[in-house]
Amino acid sequence: MEWEEWKPFYERIVREMGYSVERDREAAELLRAVLLENDTYLLKEELEVVVGKKVYVFGAGPSLEKVLEEHDFSDGTLIAADGATTALLEREIIPDIVVTDLDGRLLDLRKANEKGAFMVIHAHGDNMDKIGAYGALFDNVLGTCQTEPLDIIYNFGGFTDGDRAAFLAEALGAEKIILVGFDFGSFVGKWSKPWLKEHAPLWESKAKKFAFAKELLRWLEENGSAKLVWFQ
Numbered sequence: 001m002e003w004e005e006w007k008p009f010y011e012r013i014v015r016e017m018g019y020s021v022e023r024d025r026e027a028a029e030l031l032r033a034v035l036l037e038n039d040t041y042l043l044k045e046e047l048e049v050v051v052g053k054k055v056y057v058f059g060a061g062p063s064l065e066k067v068l069e070e071h072d073f074s075d076g077t078l079i080a081a082d083g084a085t086t087a088l089l090e091r092e093i094i095p096d097i098v099v100t101d102l103d104g105r106l107l108d109l110r111k112a113n114e115k116g117a118f119m120v121i122h123a124h125g126d127n128m129d130k131i132g133a134y135g136a137l138f139d140n141v142l143g144t145c146q147t148e149p150l151d152i153i154y155n156f157g158g159f160t161d162g163d164r165a166a167f168l169a170e171a172l173g174a175e176k177i178i179l180v181g182f183d184f185g186s187f188v189g190k191w192s193k194p195w196l197k198e199h200a201p202l203w204e205s206k207a208k209k210f211a212f213a214k215e216l217l218r219w220l221e222e223n224g225s226a227k228l229v230w231f232q
């Protein structure tokens with residue numbers, strides 16, 4: 001998704017979620033500074049070679065657990081959206097790429113990175129504290145933002161970690177994107193937040209995020225060049 005296509009979505013998101021564009025911009029600058037200072041940044045071209053034709057994107061919906069038990073996903077590139085990383089690690093699956101705004105379980109995000117996963121870390125106005133505190137703990141990081149892209153900070157479109165991961169796969173050349181554990185139902189998967197012990201009833205701000213995520217994935221289905229499939 002090009003910036004001009006993303007801009008109207010972003011403007012609606014900012015309005016409906018009450019975000020600050022200025023803070024989102026500040027976060028992008030902060031992430032850029034952290035990655036440059038530590039020399040841990042990746043360029044798009046370096047991540048492109050990791051993404052094959054067939055990509056599985058794992059969301060953190062409650063359905064993920066059973067699906068991981070019953071199916072083998074070793075024939076594609078594995079991209080975990082934030083909290084889904086924990087569910088994969090529990091089954092000793094190391095994702096190729098983790099897409100996160102750093103609010104999943106930090107130890108699991110780091111473990112995946114140490115075991116070889118490339119990180120795609122997203123900067124927004126509400127995670128600057130996390131970027132400042134933990135940004136330097138990761139290696140092989142492609143930075144993303146939701147405002148205008150900077151030199152090493154990309155914007156491929158997408159809002160939540162899950163739909164953003166699908167937009168990333170599209171931008172990096174995937175031909176088939178299979179969404180696993182995306183149920184967007186009335187429960188948030190227990191891997192979604194570090195403090196959740198069980199799947200939790202959907203709360204209001206998360207419901208709004210899910211509505212945008214679904215809309216963006218529909219856009220990708222209609223306008224992307226990759227085939228988008230919902231794994232059942």
Ligand SMILES: Nc1ncnc2c1ncn2[C@@H]1O[C@H](COP(=O)(O)OP(=O)(O)OP(=O)(O)O)[C@@H](O)[C@H]1O
Nearest residue numbers: 059060061082083160161162182183184188189192
């Ligand atoms: N029922 C579900 N519960 C949680 N995540 C889901 C569900 N269905 C689909 N997903 C997708 O899985 C992704 C990973 O979940 P996670 O909650 O860890 O990420 P997140 O977007 O960072 O959440 P937040 O906006 O609260 O930071 C979500 O971004 C969402 O796109």
Ligand SMILES: Nc1nc2c(c(=O)[nH]1)N=C(CO)CN2
Nearest residue numbers: 019101124125126159160161
């Ligand atoms: N400002 C701001 N932007 C976001 C936020 C958030 O909580 N605040 N959460 C996101 C992941 O779902 C993506 N973008």
Ligand SMILES: [Mg+2]
Nearest residue numbers: 082101103161
């Ligand atoms: Mg997150």
